[in-house]
Amino acid sequence: xxxxxxxxxxxxxxxxxxxxxxTQTDTTRLALIFFCVSALDLLGYLPLGNQQCSSKSKxxxxxxEHWKEWVYATCLLPxxxxxxxxPATAVPHYDYSLPTxxxxxxxxxxxxIAGTYFALCILIILxxxxxxxxxxxxxxxxxxCQRADGxxxxxxxxxxxxxxxxxxEEKFGERDLRFGYCAAAARWLIGGDILARKNVVEDxxxxxxxxxxxxxxxxxxxxxxxxxxxxHAGGGYCGVGxxxxxxxxxxxxxxxxxxxxxxxxxxxxxxxxxEVDLESDSEDESDSEVTSVSSADMSLRxxxxxxxxxxxxxxxxxxxTCYCFWSGATLEMLDVPGTSLPSSxxxxxxxxxxxxxxxxxxxxxxxxxxxxxxKVAGAHPDLxxxxxxxxxxxMCADVIREQGGPEKFVKDDAEGxxxxxxxxxxSVDGALCLSTSAKQYAEVLRAKWEKE
Numbered sequence: 216x217x218x219x220x221x222x223x224x225x226x227x228x229x230x231x232x233x234x235x236x237x238t239q240t241d242t243t244r245l246a247l248i249f250f251c252v253s254a255l256d257l258l259g260y261l262p263l264g265n266q267q268c269s270s271k272s273k274x275x276x277x278x279x280e281h282w283k284e285w286v287y288a289t290c291l292l293p294x295x296x297x298x299x300x301x302p303a304t305a306v307p308h309y310d311y312s313l314p315t316x317x318x319x320x321x322x323x324x325x326x327x328i329a330g331t332y333f334a335l336c337i338l339i340i341l342x343x344x345x346x347x348x349x350x351x352x353x354x355x356x357x358x359x360c361q362r363a364d365g366x367x368x369x370x371x372x373x374x375x376x377x378x379x380x381x382x383x384e385e386k387f388g389e390r391d392l393r394f395g396y397c398a399a400a401a402r403w404l405i406g407g408d409i410l411a412r413k414n415v416v417e418d419x420x421x422x423x424x425x426x427x428x429x430x431x432x433x434x435x436x437x438x439x440x441x442x443x444x445x446x447h448a449g450g451g452y453c454g455v456g457x458x459x460x461x462x463x464x465x466x467x468x469x470x471x472x473x474x475x476x477x478x479x480x481x482x483x484x485x486x487x488x489x490e491v492d493l494e495s496d497s498e499d500e501s502d503s504e505v506t507s508v509s510s511a512d513m514s515l516r517x518x519x520x521x522x523x524x525x526x527x528x529x530x531x532x533x534x535x536t537c538y539c540f541w542s543g544a545t546l547e548m549l550d551v552p553g554t555s556l557p558s559s560x561x562x563x564x565x566x567x568x569x570x571x572x573x574x575x576x577x578x579x580x581x582x583x584x585x586x587x588x589x590k591v592a593g594a595h596p597d598l599x600x601x602x603x604x605x606x607x608x609x610m611c612a613d614v615i616r617e618q619g620g621p622e623k624f625v626k627d628d629a630e631g632x633x634x635x636x637x638x639x640x641x642s643v644d645g646a647l648c649l650s651t652s653a654k655q656y657a658e659v660l661r662a663k664w665e666k667e
Contacts, residue, residue: 217636218583220271222605223260225586226251227274229598230282237598244301245290245333250602252282256340256650257609257641263342266652283341286334296352297326297370298334327370328360328388332397335404340653344660345405354407354416357398362386365423367394391440392431392453395424399460400647404657406664421461425469428454436477448485448528451478452541459548459646466548476552479563482542486567487534488524523575524568536580536588536600539572539607544645547610560642560651561614570624573611573634576604609643609650 230251240247255261260272262279289302299305306324331353338345359371369388388394402408402419411418430442431454437446438454455478458466467475525534526542546564579592581604587596588604615621621634642651 216633221586223258226254241303242301245330247598249333249337250598252337252340254602254605257605279341283343286337290334292326295349296356298331300327300330325370325372328394328397332401335401339657350405351416353405358419361419365427366390367398369394392450396453396457399457403460406661409664436481448538448541451545455545455548456646475549479549479552482546485527486524487527523578524571525575535590537603540603543607543610547645561617565614569611569614576608606643608637609640612637612640613642
């Protein structure tokens with residue numbers, strides 16, 4: 216069964232006091248907070264506006280306001296155009312009221328594109344109106360983060376140490392699709408496209424973004440994190456999510472039928488079943504003897520209804536909780552190829568084995584004792600996999616509701632109760648990695664900005 220209350224307790228405790236082993240991740244604290252806040256939103260444990268909150272929730276509206284104020288007070292730059300990933304990366308003991316000529320410390324207290332995405336998502340979930348942000352300045356900052364090839368850097372570092380320039384700007388961070396996705400999501404959340412359409416500020420170079428994503432399409436049909444690299448489910452999500460956010464969901468119109476159909480096939484073929492040698496009686500058989508094969512191949516050899524199946528990110532890797540979301544959300548954003556089926560919120564995700572995906576998450580990686588989900592079976596739950604496990608199940612619940620209920624996905628009544636236990640989860644928007652209700656609130660803000 217889906218341990219909803221245990222999961223809610225897991226995320227609430229994590230928000231209030233993290234275990235010591237998260238110390239090494241303190242520089243990405245906004246990401247950890249996002250996982251907790253967004254998970255509690257999907258679980259129905261946040262008292263937001265007029266929304267009905269679970270009677271078991273111990274979270275108060277004052278606590279929600281405190282989280283919102285904390286994000287602004289500790290992670291928003293003094294320029295109000297970007298966020299740090301954590302207060303740990305702020306320059307200490309510096310008076311920001313002083314002009315930058317009094318010191319160069321401000322030049323190293325810079326925004327991070329992933330931190331900005333996480334901060335905006337947290338604030339949208341908590342129903343903030345972004346009135347304290349410099350949205351125009353943030354769009355200018357996003358443009359500075361874009362490289363000539365269309366990709367995005369993590370941020371821009373200002374340096375005064377170069378003798379040839381009084382203010383040299385240098386981009387930093389990896390060159391892959393993750394930062395491009397964060398930029399596209401941030402642009403959408405702050406209504407950057409609206410500002411550009413009104414000629415208030417210049418837009419990012421969308422053609423170059425799309426061109427860079429096209430260069431990351433791999434020979435086998437997936438999307439890699441960079442050109443000429445191996446297809447990866449995370450790269451597929453970031454690439455498709457970026458295109459969806461920049462094109463108002465018209466992914467097929469941008470990428471074309473050949474690329475989209477190949478990506479649907481590639482994603483579906485990465486749903487795998489754990490194959491264990493049941494004839495072996497060896498007591499010292501290790502986990503390394505457990506392999507994964509595609510659901511299509513496995514169904515020919517053993518009844519697939521008896522084996523839970525999740526998604527893997529790359530070839531010859533085991534099923535992993537996080538890829539149940541990355542691959543699932545990618546499929547959700549891609550419409551069903553070669554059919555005249557009406558559009559839906561679940562797209563090609565309906566073509567996957569929903570039942571086996573749910574059973575994989577609930578029986579293999581869910582921790583029913585303390586809550587949360589682990590990366591793989593037998594591991595300790597962590598915040599990222601815990602959140603993505605909840606989000607993946609929320610997407611599966613969307614398919615189940617859309618297709619008429621649990622009875623179409625089970626083989627007996629007992630299993631029907633297990634599948635039905637995920638239905639209280641709120642609907643999730645794959646492109647933004649947020650609840651649909653949070654996206655709807657963002658759309659209200661965007662409609663307001665359109666009229667201004």
